[in-house]
Amino acid sequence: MSRFMIVLGVLYIIGAIYGFQAFRTLVRSPYLQIIYGLAFVGVLVNLYLQFNHFDRSEGINSGMGLAVGLFLAFAAFGLCSGFFMLVEDVVRVVRWIVGKFTTTPELASGDFPSRRKFVSQIALGIASVPFLSLLYGMYKGKYDYQVLSYTLEFEDLPDAFEGYRLTQISDIHSGSLDNKKKIEYVVDLINQQESDVVLFTGDLVNNVASEMHPWKETFGKLKAKDGTFSVLGNHDYGDYADWSSDADKDANLEELKQIQRDMGFNLLLNENRFLEKDGQRIALIGVENWGEGGFKKAGDLEKAVKGVEASDFKILMSHDPSHWEHQVVNHPYHYHLTLSGHTHGMQFGVEIPGIVRWSPVQYRYKYWAGIYEKAGQYINVNRGLGFIGYPGRVGIWPEVSVIELRKKSKTTV
Structure with a gap:
């Protein structure tokens, strides 16, 4: 003990x-x-x-x-x-x-x-x-799903992507889930947003790939016109479980990667894809987990952006928001929008729009929930879909983020 x-x-x-x-x-x-x-x-x-x-x-x-x-x-x-x-x-x-x-x-x-x-x-x-x-x-709170919608404007958004919609989910933590009907409901809720793309920003499981077996078919129903993309979170590597050998741990990670592919997720492992429309494109970049404070640092941003031009409009998927703070914001490339999760808003806090916004996690993470802007670059820190540790949520509800991209009109002097 x-x-x-x-x-x-x-x-x-x-x-x-x-x-x-x-x-x-x-x-x-x-x-x-x-x-x-x-x-x-x-x-x-x-x-x-x-x-x-x-x-x-x-x-x-x-x-x-x-x-x-x-x-x-x-x-x-x-x-x-x-x-x-x-x-x-x-x-x-x-x-x-x-x-x-x-x-x-x-x-x-x-x-x-x-x-x-x-x-x-x-x-x-x-x-x-x-x-x-x-x-x-x-x-009830742990399944009180909220759809939070945002509209972000960019001067250099390609014209073809005016009104482009993306849905972000994060931190499913399937090993903690215990209500199949509620999970089926939220999958339907995500699909009802009819976004152009669905993006999952890590922590599919708590520790081991087998946690996802009962939920594989349900989450495999996620659909979007331009596909579903994902990255790994710190829990996905199996670092918090006991393994009899390194080979078993490696096999667990490979199984988890295959589960995502079987569900139709396009898993980005320090790599990128281009979303194309009417001859124009935006770069979707996915890094492995990179986090401050003892968390795994497998993310390699330089590797992930190979083939991406500085002039490309960029959306970065990175599980831990500390990565944005320490490596992304001051990177030579301009990352228009970063999508993260990880904090869960600590699953506990008080949020009254325009009045108060507090959670104990803010003393650990500067960017812990919602939209932030710095140097003309945005990050959305999703509050997570699931839960871990405390099997509930108080004041910080499970979230589905819907972000619409808009072309910002240039002002003339």
Whole structure:
């Protein structure tokens, strides 16, 4: 058992105990109090059992995901409610000390039942918000698909591609999926956009190619006039699984590549294709994963653009948005539009258009969700279609991006 897991468990128990003080103050039934305690213990035991029986060669399964999700929900409830009770206890001790050394005897008892009840109500009320939100995210939020549409204008867009539409999806993480009807629905939703091309920007699986077997036929139904193209994400290489040999790991990657080809995906491995229309063209470039912070750096941009002219209109598919920040924006070539994923928006945050846009992932990634522009170049960071780790989404919903390219009219002076 790792030290991290032990520390996590200790914090969970502390939160549960302090949170129980609020629950016990408001709920006098001993039976409900026992149920409260057993629920917290059961969630923790289940998590440790899942980790102890975790087979890294098979990857994260739905049982593991459920255990993690319930642990996070109960931990949030316990720590949040426990924080208020801890503060109330500190105040009580301070008042008791003050009462002992002053002539204010009513403070010395340190006992204020009405205040204790009020604080307990506040504690449980506030703690129920993240608790219920995390449960909702597991039940419904993870399949609450959103179609986000953007229109981007470029002065040098070839005339033939005026109004050209592309649909981007990312981070399917098929090993976490557990609802066939919902996946069939989103595949139909993608096809209903009737875009000219569909682009998948990596992380088809969590760890191993076999995760895609139940979903291969469904995602094979994705269609677009100019085809479906894809690149690899960091999870696709099998780096997070245990392998008996390098040969097995290599075979897994080859199987995953073949699965994509069997589904009709045109997998770009540091290479490019030209989309042609009425004698004009745009370059579609796909790099393998390249990411800062210890992530795989298999992407080779120089190799990927061989045969592409500097004057070509360029769309780059690169899984990790840190690649855009560190290598693409300042590259001698001008990359008009880069499509990335990877961050998932951490599957948790608050987005109210024009008011607030926040997720903890923004402290790790400068470009973490949506459209950004720098030096006349754009990037769209897709929030992802699937999920991993926490089996849900709260505030950051699964996304289908639809981008329409427009010719920007030149202004005259």
